[in-house]
Amino acid sequence: MTWESHAAHLAGQVSHASSRWRGPVASTPRHLFVPRWWDTRDDRWTLCTPTTDEDWFAAAYSDRSLVTSVAGAHADNAEPDDHPVGLPTSSATLPSLVVRMFQYARIDTGHTLLDVGTGSGYGVALAAHRLGDDAVISVDVDPYLVRVACERLAEAGLSPRVEAVDATGPLPQWEGRFDRIVATVGVRPIPAAWLKALRTGGRLVTTIAGTSLVLTADKRADGAAVGRLEWERAGFMPARHGADCPRAASKLLAAAHDWDGEDVHTSPYPVIDVANAWDVDSMLGILAPGIEHAYHDRGTHKTAVMAHPDGSWARATETDGRTVVHQGGPRRLWEILDGIRAYWLQHGELPVRGARVLVSEDGRTRLARGTWRATL
Known part of the structure; x- marks a missing residue:
């Protein structure tokens, strides 16, 4: 089987026949973005290097996440006997979750998108297929991931703008530029810079770090954003700052x-x-x-x-x-x-999922459901 047949099968798994994301999934060569990855075997990280195209395609076009970096050790540069110790720091997220995050963003033709967390580059590729190269900017804190993603995007015939940026910090160059922001990293609280980068009426989608909660919010004219915690479960790595990596068990x-x-x-x-x-x-x-x-x-x-x-x-x-x-x-x-x-x-249930969300202009995030209240 060719990679195209694998991609078409994956598209059928993760999108409805009438979905505008079916075409991008079916036409994106995911295998280019994950030539090697880490897997856990015998309670340690072990490098996976496919020896045949069929093995490669079977893994790359499965609906699962493939860990590409552990504690900053990139699978691209690893030796067969390497066994890094620590937590994942980058991955090619399972395609169905990437598609759902984009669907929560209610992306439409003509929208501009800031994609936070370039990672392998696969999600950026889907967005560029859907919106066009000029409508998509993707950022990641890891310069290596940015460089390699650009190379692999070019190999796939795509050229969206990808930059090495800590998106949790100030983003003055993009104030009021984007219709949508989608983050495949967890944050807590919402960075104030994201609200500034959104146009009025723009929508952001992210997860709260340390939880599996998906937050969606629409920007109001006063600079704040209102939304909810969706009835969805999603696990993303927390946003990193510079070269820092999450610690293993303390x-x-x-x-x-x-x-x-x-x-x-x-x-x-x-x-x-x-x-x-x-x-x-x-x-x-x-x-x-x-x-x-x-x-x-x-x-x-x-x-x-x-x-x-x-x-x-x-x-x-x-x-x-x-x-x-x-x-x-x-x-x-x-x-x-x-x-x-x-x-x-x-x-009978916990109040977090389905809770209302108010994100102040400074990024302070308040949650409410019934009489329950919390502030991040």
């Missing part, structure tokens, strides 16, 4: 596996893998952002550990249906978690 998280707590009590709830309980994790990410998690399931014995940069930590162990919690530091993290679970049981 020393505090590792130490908390063995410490005796200042506070020890029994929880009424079973131990859960918080990081993979997306709604609970998102609510926790709003109330206590920055928590790191670890989880171990040994059948009859489950352990969850949380740690926060302020020195707070918690460890819960469930054995034979009994959950014992150890906590320490300035805050009681497990009590925050149990409060979220109690709210869910009382109200």
Whole structure:
């Protein structure tokens, strides 16, 4: 099979027959943007280098994310025996999610787009196919990603403007330029520069860092933006600044596996893998952002550990249906978690998804649903 047949099949998976995104997906050679990638094998990152076109196409045109950089180590430049340690710092996002983010933006012919988080360049390619090269500007904080994306876009016959820019900082050169801003990185709060770069009536789509919450908002004439947290789950890497990379699990998280707590009590709830309980994790990410998690399931014995940069930590162990919690530091993290679970049981759902959003001109972001309120 040719790459075109693989791309056509992918387009059928991720877009409706009448969608204006079907053509761009079907005509974009995604394999060019992911010649190599990282995958986890035996609990470590391992380089994947396809040896045949068929293997390459099968991976590149699957609806999944392919990690292209780990802790700043780019798969392009790696050796077969390299095993970087850390968290992903760039990827080719699964195509269906890229398309959904663009759909949330309600992009139409004639719109100008700022794409935040160039990454592999695949999303930029879709946007350029849809809107034309001159209507799209894409930015990434990593100069290497920008350079390589430009090369691969050119190979695909595209030439949108791609620049190495920290989009969370000032963007005076683009004030009032864009009809749409779509970010495939998480931010908290919304950068004020994004509102300045949007035209009145323009729309931004992003995710809140540390959560799986998709935020959409439309700019008003007074410079603020109003919208909502969508009924959608999306996981993107947090926006980076310069060459910094997200840390792997902290020393505090590792130490908390063995410490005796200042506070020890029994929880009424079973131990859960918080990081993979997306709604609970998102609510926790709003109330206590920055928590790191670890989880171990040994059948009859489950352990969850949380740690926060302020020195707070918690460890819960469930054995034979009994959950014992150890906590320490300035805050009681497990009590925050149990409060979220109690709210869910009382109200039947958590308030974050579907919440109304008000983004002030300075980027301060307020959330509201019913009587619940939060400020990022």
